[in-house]
Amino acid sequence: MLLGIIGSRAVQHLRNVFPEHSRDSWEYHQTPDGRWFVWSEAEKKRDHQIMLVTPEPGVFLWQGEWYPRPQSIKPALLELNSRLIHNPVDTLAEINGAFSLASWDEGKRTLLIARDAVGIQQMFYAELNDGMVFSSRLRPLARLLGMDSNLHYPALIQYLTFCYHVGEETILAPIRRLGPGQLLKWEKGRIRVYTYWRPRFRPVPRPLKTLAEEIREELERAVHIRALGLKKAGVFLSGGLDSSSVVSLLHREGIEDLRTFSFRCRGESFDESPFARRVAETFHTSHTEIEYRPQDILLAGKMAGFMDEPFCDVGINIATFLLARKAREEVDALFTGDGGDELFAGHPVYMADRAARFLPETLLAPFFVLGRRFPDSDMKKDWKVKIKRFSESVAYPRSLGTNRWRAYYRPAELQSLLLFDDVVDDSIMFGPLSVVHEKTRGLDGLSRSLAGDYQTVVQFYLRRMEMARVMGMIPRFPMLDIQIVDYCAGVPSSWKIRGLSDSKYIEKKAVETLLPRDIVYRKDKLGHSIPLKNWMREEPAVRQMFSDLLSSETIGRRHLFNPSKIEQMMKEHERKERNHSHRLWALVILELYLQSLQNAVFPWEEKSR
Structure with a gap:
């Protein structure tokens, strides 16, 4: 894990929470003027995963893998850092790997942080009054800044809608993330984010x-x-x-x-x-x-x-x-x-999207109304399950791309679940995904x-x-x-x-x-499939887990959700009126995640126990 700080107040705070007796387990570096401090987990067995080099004048920190691996990694990283300083966008676009990195130029007092082109490794950051802080893990960053309970409600709404969320904002405000193929430059208190790589969907006819x-x-x-x-x-x-x-x-x-x-x-x-x-x-x-x-x-x-x-x-x-x-x-x-x-294009959502583009909705509207009334089935994929899911999903905005087949709430449904005052509308639920889709204009539907x-x-x-x-x-x-x-x-x-x-x-x-x-040429690929919806109805231990974590008492402590709405979903699911397994599982995972934040410790606290 990487973590770095620019800003004297933040550095002093890190010193206070980073006890002397645990520092032997970590690598860290401080610039002469005391305004830069960085540490990383000392994974000695995997020196290709964590590397700290100190070009003059500055610091370069690398975590990850570079394919093919250079014969001598440290000189290669020094050369990479030199090229980054002069031409970061083109230099990063040439790296085939899974990485997060940071480069501090002491002379120019400039920081560059980046993650790999497709986003295998993470990079989070937050602006401070006199600098910024970044990390390849969110949890230590949140604890360091005392922000591990600052929920960002738009991100929470998107998580409930899709079972994950996208975009620059994280679920913990005001921490942000770099997107895949992105580079951040900090200079004189100003932050700029650049995109250095995207796949080029320009079809080239070939036999x-x-x-x-x-x-x-x-x-x-x-x-x-x-x-x-x-x-x-x-x-x-x-x-x-x-x-x-x-x-x-x-x-x-x-x-x-x-x-x-x-x-x-x-x-x-x-x-x-x-x-x-x-x-x-x-x-x-x-x-x-x-x-x-x-x-x-x-x-x-x-x-x-x-x-x-x-x-x-x-x-x-x-x-x-x-x-x-x-x-x-x-x-x-x-x-x-x-x-x-x-x-x-292997996932079933691509075929569903293709069918929705070719088949006029006006012709299919009565069919979809009937499909939404089907009861749930015990099967993973039978004709009723497929028609019911297609009928529910086709009503979402086309601007979501394939994510409309992965959405689990409409605005009115989600508004009835939430207790906080934020108005739930298309812009909050679907905004980041619509922005991504808008940037693909000019390509054919599948591309x-x-x-x-x-x-x-x-x-x-x-x-x-x-x-x-x-x-x-x-x-x-x-x-x-x-x-x-x-x-x-x-x-x-x-x-x-x-x-x-x-x-x-x-x-x-x-x-x-x-x-x-x-x-x-098999035709029956199921994906990562388990009968959760059936276990929630039939298995006592699973039923008890959902009952405990989504009880009125547990939910009431968060002041986030309407307990009666959750109780209604659980009853509808049990009666097979609707399959609410994804909705209820998302609420269970959120509750467990929030509990884990409250019980979290710093990595160095864990090592010093």
Whole structure:
């Protein structure tokens, strides 16, 4: 973790809370005039993750990975810092990696901070009266500034709507975040933020065979530069096309000890474990399958303590916690297939968006009214579930892009839940997402969705892997390699989705020689799926957890939400009138997150215990 401060008062405050007896466990540096102080966790085992160098005159701090890794990292960082001072935008755009960095030029009294192009690593900051403070983690920054209870209500509203929030503002005011591919410059008390990289969605027509061959070569390169020097590696394996392709390519790299990790969730239409086992057997990995049981939901309290900000999709965050807890016992480097859906338009929301553009709403309006009246089903995906979800989502603004298929409240519904005075309208709920979508004007419909999702949904998916990073592992994302992202942004949309529903068409052609045919052309991909909605109705321990955390007494202490509205949602869910699992799970995670903030300690306090 990185943390840095400019400003004499803030530095003195840090000294007061940073006791002398714990400083041996940390690296820190102070400039001669006393106005700069920076420290980072001394991860001696992973010197490629944390590096502090002191060019004259100044300080350069790097956290993360650079692909391919330079043979001598310290001289490479010194050269990088020199180039940053003269041309930061072009210099950062050339770095293929996962990083956060800070550069202080003592002569010019200028600070630069940045995060990597696709946003794998985080960077938070806040302005102070006589300077600013930044960190790659939000929690220590919030505690340092005494802001760990300052909820920012617009961000809270967006979290409830989408189960995550986007944009520069965080859920704790007035802390802000840099977006993916962004650089901040502080000079003479003024802050300016620049965007140094975005995927270039400019389709270049190529023959299908050429595209497939070049995409396969790009995937091979992206895996190769992340696997250099590894004898042991792990992969989160779902059995889907993306993670299976990563396993195949790592196998070709000759990794001596290749380990795969997947979870199994029993229940009709929820279990994908046979596909993961099929891939593991094909490539002779050491495979670990973890049973995802109803009682594992009770781990949510521990899991919330790893989050910088609340986010929730019960399949993603609990499953990641379970897998990461097991994987950290066996591997340091952990690969995933995250990013494949955005490269090749694989998520069902892209097909839903496509259908909504082609089918006139006036023709379908009576059908949708009927669909919204269907009761909930116990199944993950049956025709009633699909029609009901489509009917509810198509009414959201088109300006949300694919996020309209991920929204869970309309303004009036959310207003009835909230007790605070802020007026809930489209501008607060949807504003940041609409701004992102507006910047994609001029692209075709699918490209607009994909370009927007790199700024929004990808950031949501990456937050789950922060838990693995906090547990001491190094996540690696070959399908978020900036070169392959740029290449696939140039692939015409017609090769990503054929017709209305043949998704990932070009990826299938690219990897069909790498994987068993039944994996490449399977039609029943479920995603990270668990039957939470059923467990909430049927499993006593899960029912009790929701009842306790969303009781009138617990909710009443926050003065944020209307207890009677939450009680109404719980009853409607139990009677199968509506599936409120996402709404109620978001409230549970928020409550656990707020509890974890109240009980938080500084990292150095933890080490000195």
